Each structure stands twice: as structure tokens, then as C-alpha cells.
Amino acid sequence: MRALLPEPKSFQYGEGTTNRFQGFNLVTIGLTNSELEVKEIADKKLWNYQDITLQVDTADSTHLDIILYDRLSGNESIEQPELFLLQGYTIKVEEAAVHIGFAHRDGYVNALSTLKQLLQRQDDGGYVLSEITILDWPSIEKRSISNTFAWYAGYGRIGFDMQLWGYEEWIEYLNICSDLKINQFNMCMYGYWPFQFDEYPETMLQDYKMKVWNEESSNWIEVAYTHPNITEEFLSRLFDYGHQLGIDFYAYIGLNSYNGGYPSINKDKRMVLPKDGKFVNDFDTLCLSKPENIAYLKASMRRIVQLGFDGIDFEESEESYWFCNCEGCGKTFMNNRTPAEAKHKANFWLLNTLYTEIKDENQDCVVGVRAWREPPLEKSVSYLQDCKNNIPEDVVLFWAPGLYVSDDEFPKWVDVFGKERIWARDTEANAVAATMGRLMRIFKSNVIRAEEETNHQYIEKDIDMHIDSVKHQVRGINGYMFEWYGYFLNLYSHSYYGWGSDKGAETFYRHSVEAVFGPELVDDILYVQQNMLTIHESQLNIFPTEFPFLRNKVNENDIPVIKQAIADWPNIGAKIRKVKEELRKDEQLKVYVKHFEKIENSHERNRIIYDLALTSIAYDSAATLDEKRKYLLEMDSLNEQDFSLVKQTYFDVNPVDETGTPSCMYPYHELKRVIHNELYPDKRDDRQIFLGVEALGWLWL
The missing domain is CATH 3.30.379.10 (Chitobiase/beta-hexosaminidase domain 2-like)
Incomplete structure (x- = not known):
């Protein structure tokens, strides 16, 4: 059966x-x-x-x-x-x-x-x-997933995957999630607001200038992009549809970070950087000593509640190495505290302030928080008790530890806050995968020397935390789905373990894929997903930009693994094409064709990146300048081939720099800059392009 x-x-x-x-x-x-x-x-x-x-x-x-x-x-x-x-x-x-x-x-x-x-x-x-x-029956009441409605829009990118969807695409996805018994959507809205906001219209994701690739004439065309929900409002219809199926909707937003376009546009309203620091991520947080900033944040919260969300999930910035250096914040919040302590002091005050604003607008709107995530990750009971005492008693937690800590840490949080207030863990494997520039990262086996990496967020760890959440009988689990196409297995894990199964991961992989795709395709699908070796372009030694989610650089010891991936590459490609064609024939499964088109694009890019990695290793050991130049030219050509597959497939592929800090989720631009600086030193370009603004706060990893 x-x-x-x-x-x-x-x-x-x-x-x-x-x-x-x-x-x-x-x-x-x-x-x-x-x-x-x-x-x-x-x-x-x-x-x-x-x-x-x-x-x-x-x-x-x-x-x-x-x-x-x-x-x-x-x-x-x-x-x-x-x-x-x-x-x-x-x-x-x-x-x-x-x-x-x-x-x-x-x-x-x-x-x-x-x-x-x-x-x-x-x-x-x-x-x-x-x-x-x-x-x-379920073992967990709240089985939520976090989706991206706008993710660093206007700050680090414009949008990809579900961030570009209209009503019909969201309904299809919601139906799939409902079939898997998911009952809550946390809609991430980081960056310019993806909704109508007449009080501050300049903060909306509307008429944002960007360049898109025109394959028809092989050139870049400047367009003015507007979020689909602003072009034709559909959130209200989505809420009505989902509510009838028992799905709640929460706004997942920053607690003074990336709140609309206001911090990007109004550079004089931002927190003030330390004069002697080298920090570059001042562009998303507002100085809390300016009354006009507080007025803006209050107005934003009122508007979000008016949209009809059932709750708001605030995320506290993980930045803990600096805090606003203006005189007012120094007196009110710093006052002999560390930057992390000052941040928490300020955010306790801000959370309580915005909580009142939210409840005045809708008493039934649930308020949650993702906070206290910076080192040291293991907190004392007294620290947690102080956090509990400083927030309203009905605020729930959308983050509790699971990675980089001992098994004793999570029970502390359950004991202090109570299991009814724990609605989520650190199950962010898919969120990390979404930073990879549309390459695939699900399993440890997708990553070169995964055991040496400082970031351990893979599907295996999500599963462990879901099982542990059920064991402690907490109120909710949350699974990240920041990228959908190609990542259906992540969604299945949130469904399977959120409902209460405790079977081993390998049993689950086969069970879930067979349940959806049938026994005929299970072997091919799992082989593809577990055996694709992904090397991120930032893993070349010549690439200077810090990327905390993949820190290993390729070296001579990796050559056998890369060559094995090259040998297996045709086999994986054949399986992808076979699966894709079978899905096209099936009325129920054809919704997954786009997943395998995306996987196929990643696979095609992988073959180029394998050569890029081998050339990079050869460059690192080259003995002469002529040899180095030869390998630089090869890397430059391969980088262009890789990006050709990107720009022909994806919409948003160029750096965003309106904040003053250029950022792009594709390493192509930064890799091109550093290669060209070596090849053409007389035309040197020293303006660094960062690999996604989401990475900047995680450099402590």
C-alpha cells in the first residue's frame, strides 16, 4: 500500500x-x-x-x-x-x-x-x-513554516522563488502545505514593504529600478519592479482561503531591522557606527533616540495588523558587536553595557512599545519573538529568567536553541518559559540553503568536508530538533522554507516530524518521497538529491568576501572528491531528465516539474563550478606568473559560463547597492572583480561586493 x-x-x-x-x-x-x-x-x-x-x-x-x-x-x-x-x-x-x-x-x-x-x-x-x-491526531498543535514574501528586498536583492509569486502560485503552494497538514504560514517581510502603505509610500517595494537580462537581444534592460501584492493586492484573498483550511498567517518581520525601505532611504536615521570600527551593516537598523523613527515603526506595525495577520513574529538582529553610538542611545541603552547587552536593553523597550501598539489595533493578534541568538549560545537560567521578566507574559518564542549547544540547553528554555510558549527551534536548514545562489544544499553529503564547516544547518539537524520538540511536548514547531523549488524534502520533513513521527532520517527520506512520487521514482529522486556535490563559488581561495555559511576553501585534498563528482555528473543528469519527463505525464505530479528544472540548472552549473574549483586549486600552486595568468583567464571564462546559466534562468542577478553597501547573492560579480584586479591591476576596483546582507550578522560562526 x-x-x-x-x-x-x-x-x-x-x-x-x-x-x-x-x-x-x-x-x-x-x-x-x-x-x-x-x-x-x-x-x-x-x-x-x-x-x-x-x-x-x-x-x-x-x-x-x-x-x-x-x-x-x-x-x-x-x-x-x-x-x-x-x-x-x-x-x-x-x-x-x-x-x-x-x-x-x-x-x-x-x-x-x-x-x-x-x-x-x-x-x-x-x-x-x-x-x-x-x-x-498531531503531536504538535502549531506546525508552521516560514516563507519569504520579501527577503532583504531592496537591501541585498530584489526577489527570487516565492518572493516573485502572485495569488495563483501562493494558492498552489498553500494547497500542497495543507495536504501535508501544515497549519501556519510565517510570511517573512524583510526589506521594502510588499504591501500598500500610504502613510509611508516611499518604503514600499514599488518602482524599484533594476537591470534584468534580455536573452532575446543579449543585453541588460533597466526596469522598474513592483511586488505582485502591490500591483494587485492578494494577501486578503490568500488569508481568506487559508483560514477556511485552518491555516493562520503571521508577519515575520525585524524588530528594528529591515523594516521597509525607511532605513535604506533615510541614512541619517540609522544607528550610528563606532568611529573606529570596520562594520558595514548599519543600513537596516534605526536609531531609537529619534522620535520620528519610533513613530514610523509604530505606524508600520499598525499597518501590518490592519492587513489581517493573525500574529507578528519579531526577529531581533543577531548583530552583537556594535550598538548605536549616538549620544542619546549612549545614555539610555549603553550606559556601561556591552553592545549585546545594550541591544537587548533597547529591544526589550521596543518590543514592549510595539506590543502595546499591536494590541491596541487588535487584541487577538499574537506576538512572538526570535531573540537572544548571539554568542554565547548557552545561556544561564538567570539570563533566561531576566529575558522572560522583560517581555509581556503572552509573547511566544519563535526561536529556541538546537545547534552548537549541549542537549541540556533546550530543556532550560522549556523550563523557564514553559512549553506553551515555545513555538519554534533553530530549524533553519532551508534558510541557509536559500543563501547559496540557487545551488542545492539539503544534506551534509551535498557539501565538501561538511564536518569541518562551522555552520551545521542541514536537513538532518532539522529532523533531530523536530523530534526533540515533540519529545518535550512544546506548543509548536517551525520549519524554514525560504526557497521552495528543489527543496520539497525540507517541507516533507517539517510535515512528517511536526505531526509526530520519530522514525530515523533515512527511513523518512524514502517514505516521504515514495508517498508523494510513488515507488517507481523514489530511488532516482533520492540519488539525485543526496549525491549532488555543491561547491559554492566563494569556496575558491582567491575569493575574499567572508561567507559564514560555507567557510571551507577547496584545496588539493579535495581533488579526488571533485573528480568523482565529475564522473557521476552524467548519471545524475540522466536521472533528473528521466524524473522530469515522468512528472510531466502525471496530472497530480506535474506541479513538481519546475522543481526539477531548477535542480537541473543547479546540476548544469555544478559541472562548470567543478572545473572552476580545479582551476582555482591549480592557480593556488602555480609557480610562475605566466601560469597564474593562464589559470586566471580560465577562471574568468568559467565564471562567465556559470553566470550565463544564472542570468538566462533567474530574474534578480545583479548587486543591490542603494544602502551604500553593495550586495548580491551570486558570487559571480565579486569573483569577477578580484580576478580582474589580478589580471588588470591598472584598472583596479576596490569596491567589495558582499555575499548577501543576511551573512553580515553571522560572521561570529
Whole structure:
């Protein structure tokens, strides 16, 4: 029988199937809640089965009866009866009918998510369902994922992947997540605001000048970009759609960092850098001694609440090496404190200030925070207690430690704050992958000498933390999905382990891929994803810019691994093409074609980057200037070939420098600069291009 994702707590397959059917007849005689929109919800859940028709209380031979009951029995044996009542369900599939029990709407939604996985299309038309009995509920109430609605927009980039989506793309993604029983979206909005904000219109992601590659005539064209949600507002419709499926929406924004375009535009409103420091990341934070800055932040919070978000998740900047050096902040916040202590002092005050503003606008809007993430990562109980005492008692935590700390650290946070206030961990593997310039990084096996890296955020660590969160019975888990295309396995892990499974990672990989793609494709898909070796262009010794997420530089010892990757490259490519063609033929799976187009582009780039790495190693050991020049010219050519595949495929590929600190997520520009400085010293360019502003606060790694 086909695997189910996430796996139900208790299920037993029968020996047969239902009668063949063309649609479902929803039988409502067992419902006491007449307001439950059973057909509207079922219509949404069958988003990718448009040929299955629905009717209500109208029996005929072509429609299988689904008999609904809004009550549950047997919960005396359930380990978590509250969650069973809130989101649990029962299913019994028999030859002539399906029986579904639930106590609340969310249970009904979850039951339909499972039921549609049992569908078997028949060669002669119609469907059958496997006979099965299911008793199911989640182990975690809040199963959220963090998505990017705008990520450092106007500061380090303009947008990629889901940041460029309109309503239809978001609905498709939301439906996939709902099928996996995800019930909360944290919408990251870093940078210029991706919504209408008439009070401060200059802070919106609207008419932003950028250059895009025009393949038709092989030239760069300047365009004025506007976020899709500003061009045609759709957030309100997305919220309505998601709410009917039990999905909440939280605004994931900075607590005085990257709040709209205001800090970028108003350079005199920023925090003041130390005079003797070499810091370059002053462009995102506002001086809290200026009343006009506080007024702006308050207005921004009011506007975000007015948009209809169910909650706001504030992220405190991880920068802890400097704080505002203006006279006012010195007196109010520094006052014999370290920069990190001053930051927390200021942010405690700011959080309480904005909390009041939010609650005045909507008392039911939940407030959460991601904070206290700088070294030392292991905190004392007294430190955590002080943090707890300085924030409102109903503020929840969207970050708790899991990496770079002992196993004793997370329980401290649970004990101090209480498990009801823990809604997330440090499960950011996909967020780190999203900094790689559209290359693939899921597993440790994708990274050269992964055990030597200072950053350990891979899918394996996310899984460990999800299992541990369930063990401690905290309120929620959060999984990062900052990049979607190519990274479906990350989403599956948040679904599978957030629901409560504790099976080993290798078992999960096979189970989840088989559940979605079927047994015929599982081996090829896993081989591709686990065996792609990704070398980031910043890993060449000549590349000077600090990139904390991949610090290893390639050297002679890596040559055998690189040559093995070159030897396996045709095999991986053949598997990618095979999978892609099979997906195109399948009505339900064709939504994944774009994933494998992206994976294929990464794979094509990998082959060029392998040669680039080998040439870089040869350059490092070259004995003469002529040899060095030869290898520099080869690297320059390979860098251009790599970027050619980038600019032909992706929209936002050039540095953004409006802040005064040039930044780009593709290493091409900085690599070209340093190579050309060596080749043409008389035309030297000393303006460094940083590898994504998100990296600047993590240089302590």
C-alpha cells in the first residue's frame, strides 16, 4: 500500500477497495454543526483532482458516500486527547462508503488530506480507495513554516522563488502545505514593504529600478519592479482561503531591522557606527533616540495588523558587536553595557512599545519573538529568567536553541518559559540553503568536508530538533522554507516530524518521497538529491568576501572528491531528465516539474563550478606568473559560463547597492572583480561586493 505523509498514528489496511466512483457524495446527516462548510472545504482539498465531482446528500451509483460525523469516540485511549479533539480525526473506508469523524473543522481538513492520498486512479476511468481504518491526531498543535514574501528586498536583492509569486502560485503552494497538514504560514517581510502603505509610500517595494537580462537581444534592460501584492493586492484573498483550511498567517518581520525601505532611504536615521570600527551593516537598523523613527515603526506595525495577520513574529538582529553610538542611545541603552547587552536593553523597550501598539489595533493578534541568538549560545537560567521578566507574559518564542549547544540547553528554555510558549527551534536548514545562489544544499553529503564547516544547518539537524520538540511536548514547531523549488524534502520533513513521527532520517527520506512520487521514482529522486556535490563559488581561495555559511576553501585534498563528482555528473543528469519527463505525464505530479528544472540548472552549473574549483586549486600552486595568468583567464571564462546559466534562468542577478553597501547573492560579480584586479591591476576596483546582507550578522560562526 502507498505510504502516507505525514504518517497517521494508527492505521490498518484492509484487503479490498471501495467500489469504483467518479465523485464523492458528502452525507451530512451525522453533523450537528450546520455552519461547517463541508463542500467548500472539500472543493479546496480536491484542488489537484478536478475530475472528481462533489455533491451533498445526493446519492447515486457514480458517487461514493462519505458519511460525516462531527464527534469523536475512543479518545480515552489517546495520549493527547486535547489535540485529538482539536485536530484529530477517524477514517473508516469500506466497500460501499467512507466514514469520517472529527470534532472540529481542522479535524475534517486533516481527514480529507489523508483521504485523498488513498485515491487510486483506474485505467478505465474513475477511482477507488483502499480499505483502511485510521485513528489520527498531531503531536504538535502549531506546525508552521516560514516563507519569504520579501527577503532583504531592496537591501541585498530584489526577489527570487516565492518572493516573485502572485495569488495563483501562493494558492498552489498553500494547497500542497495543507495536504501535508501544515497549519501556519510565517510570511517573512524583510526589506521594502510588499504591501500598500500610504502613510509611508516611499518604503514600499514599488518602482524599484533594476537591470534584468534580455536573452532575446543579449543585453541588460533597466526596469522598474513592483511586488505582485502591490500591483494587485492578494494577501486578503490568500488569508481568506487559508483560514477556511485552518491555516493562520503571521508577519515575520525585524524588530528594528529591515523594516521597509525607511532605513535604506533615510541614512541619517540609522544607528550610528563606532568611529573606529570596520562594520558595514548599519543600513537596516534605526536609531531609537529619534522620535520620528519610533513613530514610523509604530505606524508600520499598525499597518501590518490592519492587513489581517493573525500574529507578528519579531526577529531581533543577531548583530552583537556594535550598538548605536549616538549620544542619546549612549545614555539610555549603553550606559556601561556591552553592545549585546545594550541591544537587548533597547529591544526589550521596543518590543514592549510595539506590543502595546499591536494590541491596541487588535487584541487577538499574537506576538512572538526570535531573540537572544548571539554568542554565547548557552545561556544561564538567570539570563533566561531576566529575558522572560522583560517581555509581556503572552509573547511566544519563535526561536529556541538546537545547534552548537549541549542537549541540556533546550530543556532550560522549556523550563523557564514553559512549553506553551515555545513555538519554534533553530530549524533553519532551508534558510541557509536559500543563501547559496540557487545551488542545492539539503544534506551534509551535498557539501565538501561538511564536518569541518562551522555552520551545521542541514536537513538532518532539522529532523533531530523536530523530534526533540515533540519529545518535550512544546506548543509548536517551525520549519524554514525560504526557497521552495528543489527543496520539497525540507517541507516533507517539517510535515512528517511536526505531526509526530520519530522514525530515523533515512527511513523518512524514502517514505516521504515514495508517498508523494510513488515507488517507481523514489530511488532516482533520492540519488539525485543526496549525491549532488555543491561547491559554492566563494569556496575558491582567491575569493575574499567572508561567507559564514560555507567557510571551507577547496584545496588539493579535495581533488579526488571533485573528480568523482565529475564522473557521476552524467548519471545524475540522466536521472533528473528521466524524473522530469515522468512528472510531466502525471496530472497530480506535474506541479513538481519546475522543481526539477531548477535542480537541473543547479546540476548544469555544478559541472562548470567543478572545473572552476580545479582551476582555482591549480592557480593556488602555480609557480610562475605566466601560469597564474593562464589559470586566471580560465577562471574568468568559467565564471562567465556559470553566470550565463544564472542570468538566462533567474530574474534578480545583479548587486543591490542603494544602502551604500553593495550586495548580491551570486558570487559571480565579486569573483569577477578580484580576478580582474589580478589580471588588470591598472584598472583596479576596490569596491567589495558582499555575499548577501543576511551573512553580515553571522560572521561570529
